[in-house]
Amino acid sequence: MEIYDKQKEKYYEVWMSNEEQLTLDRNVLARQLLSKKAGEEYKVVFFLSGEEDLYRNTEGLLLMNLGCA
Numbered sequence: 001m002e003i004y005d006k007q008k009e010k011y012y013e014v015w016m017s018n019e020e021q022l023t024l025d026r027n028v029l030a031r032q033l034l035s036k037k038a039g040e041e042y043k044v045v046f047f048l049s050g051e052e053d054l055y056r057n058t059e060g061l062l063l064m065n066l067g068c069a
Contacts, residue, residue, distance in 0.1 A: 010037075026046055
């Protein structure tokens with residue numbers, strides 16, 4: 001897991017692997033992070049790993065955007 005404190009934008013970025021998604025409670029983690037910023041309007045944004053083929057999906061997206069699909 002990677003956690004980045006985006007102080008300027010007032011939010012935490014949390015990047016989680018598939019395994020971490022199964023073992024960690026995001027609500028508990030969000031509360032823990034937000035407790036460090038009590039009194040501030042902070043948010044927690046989770047980025048979760050998927051299970052599909054990243055290369056194939058990215059290739060399809062790029063081809064569609066280029067009008068080649």
